[in-house]
Amino acid sequence: MTKTPEQFRSHRWFGDQGLRTFGHRSRMRQMGYDPQDWEGRPIIGIINTWSDINPCHAHFRNRAEFVKKGILQSGGFPLELPALSLAEQFVKPSAMMYRNLLAMEVEELIRSHPIDGVILMGGCDKTTPGLLMGAISMDVPAIYLPAGPMLRGNWHGKTLGSGSDSWKYWDELRAGTITRADWEGVERGIARSYGHCMTMGTASTMTAIADALGMTLPGASSIPAPDSNHKAMSKAAGRRIVEMVPEDLKPSNILRPPSFRNAIAVAMAMGCSTNAIIHLIAIARRAGVPITLDDFDAASRKVPVMANVRPSGDQYLMEDFYYAGGLPALMKQIAPYLDLEMISVTGRPLAEDIRQAEVFNDDVIRPLEKPIYQEGALAVLRGNLAPDGCVIKPSACSAAFQDHKGPALVFDTYEELKEHIDDENLEVTKDTVLVLRNSGPVGGPGMPEWGMLPIPKKLLREGVRDMLRLSDARMSGTSYGACVLHISPEAHVGGPLALLKTGDLVHMNIPERSINMLVSAEELERRRANWVPKTRPFGRGFGRMYAEHVSQAHQGCDFDFLETSAGDPVPEPKIF
Template sequence: MSFKPAEWPRKLRSQEWYGGTSRDSIYHRGWLKNQGYPHDLFDGRPVIGILNTWSDLTPCNGHLRELAEKVKAGVWEAGGFPLEVPVFSASENTYRPTAMMYRNLAALAVEETMRAQPIDGAVLLVGCDKTTPSLMMGAASTDIPSIVVTGGPMLNGWFRGERVGAGTHLWKFSEAVKAGEMTQEDFVEAEAAVTRSSGTCNTMGTASTMASMAEALGMALSGNAAIPAVDARRRVMAQISGRRIVQMVKDDLKPSDVMTRQAFENAIRTNGAIGGSTNAVIHLMAIAGRAGVDLTLDDWDRLGRDVPTIVNLQPSGKYLMEEFFYAGGLPVVLKRLGEGGQLHKDALTVSGATIWDEVAEVVNWNEDVIRPVDRALTAQGGIAVLRGNLAPDGAVVKPSAASPELMQHRGRAVVFEDIDDYKAKIADDALDIDETCIMVLKMCGPRGYPGMSEVGNMGLPPKVLRKGITDMVRISDARMSGTAYGTVVLHTSPEAARGGPLAIVQDGDMIEIDVAARRIHLDVPDDEIARRLAAWTCPEAPPESGYARMFYDHVEGADTGADFDFLKGCRGAAVPKDSH
């Protein structure tokens, strides 16, 4: 089948490279032909870049090479020309100091990969949690037609008759070992049971949350988020997404047409309904910044406050992603939001239909997994944004994963100046701490760690765990894994490394949190706070060179998405000048 340029409503971007008979066109075509492509593939059919985050060192994405073949099949079927392109892949479980430090580098690399090469449309093949936002950030920056295909969650974990979730039970079992309730040998045995198949975390961690955010934003086909990685229907989703991107190019359906203000509001409410990760706050803020949508922490609090958490999944609830898929997945959640007047029903999706058209007829097959509103896990889910003199620019907490009795609490601060100070002190029974105290961790924000690691859910002191206590209030400028749980106040802004008030908290200071009132308060006189801040100096020098220095100099605060200050807004996909 031959596709002529006249069949398309405009000249395709790839034709700037491959069209015509000039020396430059022959140069570009000729080199690609050494892979055995016939001449008529360059006759004006759309070139689809399959941006693949596969890596042996990104285990969540280890099966994406197989999935890419299904995407290619779909592109070929629809008359496109698929070309697989490896892109930067940062894994949370291997990258140090943290994959979050490299999210912006990945987004920058993806953006330039899309802009510099002959791509008319892109399939964003993602999985591990940073790969999803980074590729969406890059796509928003170039505004080339793009569709998200996620790798899907792994199968349920089972250990000695108990349903165990990746990440969530890592924290749980680790605390049990410290409390003397589990042996180290049992912990090692559980390791193989927790992550037993290809795929991302099987809890509603950040990877599944961001897959859900992509679907709620309209950037993935309906039903994409929850299909298990090893289920044949995941491969079908990849193939039909390959077909769909070709039509999106013909229709010139771009990220800016899909990722509108309404779409982001839908995603925020969806995050509340699913009990999604606090990391979604940072990632959606960064994507919105690239898309030119003015999104703030106040939007998160306002839009999510009255959304009940209805998805009964770990870490907030009982089940795992496999059961979520069998129950109907995210379309059921979106339908319930729409029925409750909490969904912009006319928001456009990459399918070309509205989000409501996609979900209006779906059925909930398990009302214990996706609950009715009157049996919600938490009546007011979402992400609560706390403000006060300890967090002038805001801090976040996830009510569905917190202990109700600690949502209003006043306690004595036990301060850890950085993560090394925490590690040195936490297991010492001489540490002056009990369950009424508030643990405070500094220097773990975007600039301070650097990169803002997932250490905010500090493990409790063994001497407290041995008393049967499983939760305490913890406050930091860090993140926590989406698989984690507890009354954990995160993303405190401005961070300590920027001289925010968190930097001057001392042992013995009294701190109050009141989640219902959205308040976080350091009970120290204003003049004393001012005196401490005036005397404060950053304890660490900035990195001398390399990407770490670039990150330190240009990363913004968690309250605005921790993106680089020079990457805000869409810069488009103008064809680069040919140098040949």
């Protein structure tokens, strides 16, 4: 049913001539608007996560102007609303700690303002899930506008990938194979434009997931941030959101269980970040769809990695992926694994959205019969170390770690790890299993990206470049190596990882999806009896709320009171 202007949300603020609407209308006039600007028009909120300290979003001031042009062209009335920026590189202790705060802000920005539809501007890692979670909970017509990847890096004629090459050259500096001047050259050349990471890190993964869910214009996630097509896409998104308001096309019409299965399949084919699991579970729970770790593992066993993009790939970056055809081309390649009837913000089924897609470089976007990795990007492991699950990215680590057994070397804090990891007398070999604990959602706090534990310096000098590493933390999607992450429950709340001791044997078997400490149940019970709970990191403010209400990694790390199943829906505001 087509909505009339009298049925728009904003009509409650401006639609009659009472005392309250007098206040609303007079204050709009105070800003230079008049009734011709809002009467009979959809009012579109542009939720913009630009800030002076977010390089991924440095172009959003400009892009918001293109969105406004599109909105005006289609007869809408644009209103820009700033929101928490969450610059991954700068926010401490972790941007993850504030993802839910952004989601709350977005939901309340929409609820409390005369907004009929919304453009969500994000891209840096936590902004995509945060924006989507808030908009899904509010359920007004919405389009996600991704920031786009930055241009590829360059140093001494070598192509640099954000994150991935930072870790690589840092190890070489610590090993003494490059100089400090070399390192500074990498620093200057690795990030050459605005836009988010151009490797298949969390940013590129999550914008692709938003695209696959149908919440962006088709293929929007692949467009590099500095490309002129990004401006055109921004304007097109502005035009389309105005059309969606009378159509009443909302996230609840788009996000169905098959939509999330499509997104998981795309994530696997892209060689996704491990963080995709946490964020997509949280997004799905906001939509009332019960996605679990098992859904990811099942897809992983079927869908091969098709995108030859670092760190799973060996050569290319997101700029190359766009030139090769972008996400629509990849989705067309994996069409047998997708439900092509799911609709997007276009109102059309996926089959129609990708019909014209082509692959222009089949080394970047591989055919099904020639993947870069036969199984999916992620594997979910369980055992007495992680009864609720943990995750590893087999496509980004050495095949030697498919089945590995070794003694644990346990660090209780990141500070302790940093203090000892470069000690030449550290008792460690290439078979040792490095362990960092108390770094999960509550213990971190905020589950920092510490999971790619550094290789001890003495081993780097021996040529070792990968080891098995375990943590209840996360790692950057640009990271690589045999890193087991998101061990759940976390050690800080009494998960079995808290009972592991240095010297205990740890056995990981990826084909069998198992991870265990080879310690008897009786011994673990004795250790449990002696375990002393730790105090929570924060006693007040948002940190306290976070610690008291955040769920564990396998549940998406959302707040218990924000999931769809949590209590009655918040009523729409009444205008008295």
